[in-house]
Amino acid sequence: MYRTARVAVRVTPAQRRRCFGLLRSAGDVWACVLEVNAWRRRRRDAPLAGYQELCRELSASGPGTFAELDSTG
Structure with missing residues (x-):
């Protein structure tokens, strides 16, 4: 499934690059x-459902894997 939306935002070129990044x-x-x-389902483990579980799993992937988002959580 694909979902698209158009939103007009007035930003500088640098802000635009950061937003798309x-x-x-x-x-x-995601x-x-x-x-x-x-x-995890194939191993019959419980899926990651909570924010803290997700943050722990993503932080284990190493710094810089998800750009700015891996250090936010």
């Missing part, structure tokens, strides 16, 4: 969560 990183995190939960 954060969106790309968020997409990477894809990672889906894949990790698929692995």
Whole structure:
């Protein structure tokens, strides 16, 4: 499923680059969560459901894996 939305935002070129960078990183995190939960289901482990569980798992992936988002949690 794809969802799209158009939003007009007045930002500087630097802010625009940062916004798109954060969106790309968020997409990477979401894809990672889906894949990790698929692995966990195959091993019959409980899926990652809470924010703290997710942060622990993502921090184990190493610094810089998800750009700015990996240090936020």
